Amino acid sequence: MHKLTRATLAFNGLGRCLVAEKHVSALKIHSKGFVCAQHVDDSGKNEVYDIIISGGGMVGSAMACSLGMDRNLEGKKILLLEAGNKKVMHKVPDTYSTRVSSISPGSATLLTGVGAWEHITKMRCKPYKRMQVWDACSDVLITFDKEDMQDEMAHIVENDVVVAALTKQLDDLSDNVQVKYRSKVVKYSWPMPHQQANAIPWVKVTLASGESVETKLLIGADGPNSMVRQELGIPTVKWNYDQSAVVAVLHLSEPTENNVAWQRFLPSGPIAMLPLSDTESSLVWSTSHQQAQELLELDEESFVDAINSAFWSNENQSELIETAGSLFRSTLSAIMPSAGSPRQLPPSVAGIGPKSRVKFPLGIGHASEYIRHRVALIGDAAHRVHPLAGQGANLGFGDVACLTRILSQAAFDGKDLGAMQHLLEYETERQRHNLPMMAAIDLMKRLYSTNAAPVVLLRTFGLQATNMVPALKEQIMGFASK
Amino acid sequence: MYANRCERLVRGFVGRQRSASSWTAVCTQRAVCKQRAVCKQRTQPTVTCHTSARSVDPDELRRFQSLAGKWWDDHGEFAALHALNDLRVPFIRDNLLNVHRTRVPGKPLGGLRILDVGCGGGLLTEPLGRLGANVLGIDPVGDSIGTAKLHSSIDPDLRDRVRYRACTLEELSAEREGGGREEQGAAQFHAVVASEVVEHLADLETFGLCCNHVLKPGGSLFITTINKTNLSYALGIVVAEQLLRIVPSGTHDWEKFISPVELERLLESNGFSVQSVRGMLYNPASGAWSWTDSTAINYALHAVKVRDDPDANQAEGHAEAAHS
Numbered sequence: 150m151h152k153l154t155r156a157t158l159a160f161n162g163l164g165r166c167l168v169a170e171k172h173v174s175a176l177k178i179h180s181k182g183f184v185c186a187q188h189v190d191d192s193g194k195n196e197v198y199d200i201i202i203s204g205g206g207m208v209g210s211a212m213a214c215s216l217g218m219d220r221n222l223e224g225k226k227i228l229l230l231e232a233g234n235k236k237v238m239h240k241v242p243d244t245y246s247t248r249v250s251s252i253s254p255g256s257a258t259l260l261t262g263v264g265a266w267e268h269i270t271k272m273r274c275k276p277y278k279r280m281q282v283w284d285a286c287s288d289v290l291i292t293f294d295k296e297d298m299q300d301e302m303a304h305i306v307e308n309d310v311v312v313a314a315l316t317k318q319l320d321d322l323s324d325n326v327q328v329k330y331r332s333k334v335v336k337y338s339w340p341m342p343h344q345q346a347n348a349i350p351w352v353k354v355t356l357a358s359g360e361s362v363e364t365k366l367l368i369g370a371d372g373p374n375s376m377v378r379q380e381l382g383i384p385t386v387k388w389n390y391d392q393s394a395v396v397a398v399l400h401l402s403e404p405t406e407n408n409v410a411w412q413r414f415l416p417s418g419p420i421a422m423l424p425l426s427d428t429e430s431s432l433v434w435s436t437s438h439q440q441a442q443e444l445l446e447l448d449e450e451s452f453v454d455a456i457n458s459a460f461w462s463n464e465n466q467s468e469l470i471e472t473a474g475s476l477f478r479s480t481l482s483a484i485m486p487s488a489g490s491p492r493q494l495p496p497s498v499a500g501i502g503p504k505s506r507v508k509f510p511l512g513i514g515h516a517s518e519y520i521r522h523r524v525a526l527i528g529d530a531a532h533r534v535h536p537l538a539g540q541g542a543n544l545g546f547g548d549v550a551c552l553t554r555i556l557s558q559a560a561f562d563g564k565d566l567g568a569m570q571h572l573l574e575y576e577t578e579r580q581r582h583n584l585p586m587m588a589a590i591d592l593m594k595r596l597y598s599t600n601a602a603p604v605v606l607l608r609t610f611g612l613q614a615t616n617m618v619p620a621l622k623e624q625i626m627g628f629a630s631k
Numbered sequence: 632m633y634a635n636r637c638e639r640l641v642r643g644f645v646g647r648q649r650s651a652s653s654w655t656a657v658c659t660q661r662a663v664c665k666q667r668a669v670c671k672q673r674t675q676p677t678v679t680c681h682t683s684a685r686s687v688d689p690d691e692l693r694r695f696q697s698l699a700g701k702w703w704d705d706h707g708e709f710a711a712l713h714a715l716n717d718l719r720v721p722f723i724r725d726n727l728l729n730v731h732r733t734r735v736p737g738k739p740l741g742g743l744r745i746l747d748v749g750c751g752g753g754l755l756t757e758p759l760g761r762l763g764a765n766v767l768g769i770d771p772v773g774d775s776i777g778t779a780k781l782h783s784s785i786d787p788d789l790r791d792r793v794r795y796r797a798c799t800l801e802e803l804s805a806e807r808e809g810g811g812r813e814e815q816g817a818a819q820f821h822a823v824v825a826s827e828v829v830e831h832l833a834d835l836e837t838f839g840l841c842c843n844h845v846l847k848p849g850g851s852l853f854i855t856t857i858n859k860t861n862l863s864y865a866l867g868i869v870v871a872e873q874l875l876r877i878v879p880s881g882t883h884d885w886e887k888f889i890s891p892v893e894l895e896r897l898l899e900s901n902g903f904s905v906q907s908v909r910g911m912l913y914n915p916a917s918g919a920w921s922w923t924d925s926t927a928i929n930y931a932l933h934a935v936k937v938r939d940d941p942d943a944n945q946a947e948g949h950a951e952a953a954h955s
Contacts, residue, residue: 197787220736222737223736224737224738225737365786560737561724562716562717562724562758563758563759563760563761564761568705570705
């Protein structure tokens with residue numbers, strides 16, 4: 150219908166122009182000046198996909214797998230666009246990579262559901278059963294663990310391993326999900342909310358190769374500097390923390406069971422040691438830009454000394470705080486004698502891994518809208534957090550699970566996948582979960598960024614009290630495990 | 632969330648005014664161009680004589696003609712109909728899945744032929760098409776059919792599965808009887824859907840007869856309509872049309888409403904067996920519909936064309952299974 154009308158008008162020339170000038174202008178745009186027998190119907194030229202996911206990182210690939218495996222979405226055309234190369238891991242490299250993530254039980258469930266968890270456990274991952282968090286300015290601490298250390302709290306997995314596992318799974322799903330590697334997007338064109346005669350009704354994605362594709366729903370999973378979000382002009386609340394994170398792989402002095410994650414809040418920022426194996430751990434040290442640069446430039450021995458000192462030294466503590474701390478502790482133990490946990494000391498570090506230390510800047514960001522007509526944002530494109538709580542990847546996986554469920558139901562109800570009605574449901578559900586989490590993480594960061602006595606006293610008391618209330622700790626762990 | 636919704640409503644309202652006018656203008660232009668265009672359509676030419684169709688009321692036609700361009704604005708005049716899809720699509724889908732066991736994942740209604748009577752702009756026709764069915768949408772208002780064709784032509788999935796014709800049910804039924812395209816005779820469709828149609832018809836007996844005629848034995852008939860009660864007058868006409876303007880004023884005539892009992896009687900006298908009747912309720916604050924126990928205002932009805940011969944059932948069942 151569409152094609153014939155336009156072609157007919159083209160043949161009948163200028164007379165029609167006056168009556169239907171919009172059609173002629175469309176001809177000019179789409180046929181590049183040739184007003185003749187060329188098919189000018191744009192949707193005939195470009196391939197129309199049901200869903201395009203822009204960005205093939207951990208969250209984007211997980212989204213692709215999750216959609217590809219959904220029964221209600223079978224037969225839909227799904228495309229994943231990734232600017233980088235295909236990450237294949239036939240054999241796990243001997244050295245650990247520096248970028249790791251803490252995968253919560255909720256995220257592990259998602260990854261199991263898409264069949265990638267099996268690959269991950271075969272490749273490499275490390276479960277940990279306890280987390281100890283303590284302050285440098287006082288000797289108060291809080292520990293999180295499941296009862297009697299039976300189950301794991303979470304797993305530490307290298308980011309490369311996660312992506313490789315998901316890539317492997319995508320190979321198996323190649324009937325449903327197409328993947329284009331080395332395809333960088335240069336332009337997005339957005340549809341009008343209500344159809345107008347000459348606008349393209351779908352989202353159009355133009356690649357660097359000159360190729361363009363169209364889709365009924367675009368999912369933006371392209372990281373904290375998301376091009377999708379920027380091109381849509383979605384207002385984003387963001388600011389840079391004056392901190393960079395230094396990451397490295399650490400060799401421990403002696404082999405240990407290594408099933409505890411350690412984090413100490415220094416006034417300059419938290420330092421964390423996450424277990425990778427019995428002899429190696431991953432370091433994530435968030436500190437000021439200047440100190441981060443200095444740390445990168447230190448020789449290996451001095452760097453190791455700095456790490457050990459950060460975990461072990463008590464120089465930040467003052468008499469006042471120590472007295473106050475012990476006073477709180479004795480008061481609380483009078484009220485709740487059985488609560489509290491024994492202090493453990495983290496393992497000492499002997500050396501660092503062969504891969505060089507890296508640093509990256511930290512910031513917080515939150516898109517005020519996760520969705521627009523025919524577009525949805527997931528992962529870091531929608532929200533970016535400080536690594537101190539190990540939640541960045543998990544929030545992204547949570548987005549994947551929620552959006553898949555909503556799109557699956559929409560498809561089963563015969564809805565247009567890009568329609569706002571169900572996308573709004575996704576936005577509401579995820580914002581309700583993500584915003585409190587982000588607020589809490591930001592609050593923690595601010596609370597622990599100072600060594601002013603009143604703030605230290607406040608957080609000392611708060612941390613001790615929280616440590617002594619198992620119900621509260623369970624709530625926190627439950628929230629973080631989703 | 633509510634602040635979000637309010638903001639979106641406001642934006643939608645502002646946006647709606649701008650786009651509705653341009654969409655209507657475009658639609659009118661398109662309709663005019665189509666009538667002038669030389670190209671022969673795949674389907675029958677627009678039927679202009681409606682007087683032969685006894686069940687269609689000319690006043691109703693005029694009313695819907697003026698609204699033809701506004702179908703696809705989900706915050707416009709037909710917002711409540713868009714929202715009704717949340718109930719009626721699952722209602723149709725689940726009842727058909729119960730009857731037709733063959734199920735292809737991703738296409739729950741694959742292989743089924745459905746007739747959407749009074750399809751308007753195709754609001755219900757398109758979701759059924761997306762679920763895999765071959766749908767024919769008919770409506771006496773030529774402009775609405777034009778809108779529907781335009782909207783579905785853009786989607787490559789729907790182009791092949793969803794067809795539209797500007798005609799009435801009687802015309803379609805008569806055509807089939809006169810030795811139409813299929814060799815099997817009159818019965819063509821696995822299901823007939825008449826959603827928000829029955830309350831606009833002048834002659835329901837003919838409607839019932841024609842539905843029976845175009846359905847395969849054992850085929851399903853889905854009707855959603857409004858009950859004839861005091862409550863439906865108060866809420867459906869006074870509140871909905873005049874106070875809250877959920878529906879354009881003058882859309883409904885209370886005299887034409889029919890109660891479920893009456894409708895059931897009428898259908899059973901035309902060879903149907905009513906399977907279920909469920910009440911629906913619209914919440915103007917949230918803009919959403921929900922199922923309810925009371926059929927006092929809106930209700931949905933599912934009836935099945937009675938099979939004449941029990942042996943023929945088995946043959947039909949096997950034939951269906953083989954074809955789908």
